[in-house]
Amino acid sequence: MVARKSLKGDHCPSARALDVIGDWWSLMIVRDAFDGMTRFSEFQKSLGIARNILAERLRTLVEHGILAAEPVAAGGTRLEYRLTAMGKDLFPVMVALRQFGERHLFAPQEPHSRLIDRAAGQPVRLDIRAQDGRAVGPDDTLIVKVPEPG
Known part of the structure; x- marks a missing residue:
């Protein structure tokens, strides 16, 4: 398998966002979190995803601040995953x-x-x-790129 290239240093905001949530499992987990799911078992049942892949995606989403992992009960080992403010964005x-x-x-x-x-x-x-309230589409917008050094 080819190693995935990190985009976290890219000048493009879309590239940086995709570095965090750019695989389909992550987006499906976020979808399910918006639907009210919080438990590992709920995500696994909904998605039919392998446990190791789900664990890795949840860990990544928590590390990047999209989800927060909270113990279900004081001192317990089971976690609930909830969208953070960043995740809700x-x-x-x-x-x-x-x-x-x-x-x-x-x-x-x-x-x-x-x-x-x-x-x-x-x-x-x-x-x-x-910003002034007008509806805009792709023909009405322009991306202003960061100048290349040198």
Whole structure:
């Protein structure tokens, strides 16, 4: 297997984020954490993931501050994994992935899970807006890159 290249020193914020959460198991764990799962056994049952892979992904997510590991009971060895404030900041990422999947990966009328607002029962929609409130898309934006040294 080819060793994965670390992107933690990259100038691109997307690359640095992918260095932490860029594999599908990590994103599926984060999805399940948003769905209220906290226990190792819950993640394993939901994902059907090997215990060693799940343990490694949970450890990585805790080390990078996405999840916090807390003992279930005082002095106990079992842990619960909860999203930190940093982990909760992934909510728009998860909504964007969901909207992409809904828009492009399901046949018309094909049933799928839905994300709704608890208070109103309405579907949740993610919009990208400029600081002044205008809706913007890919043709309206530009990435300003860090100049190469020398």
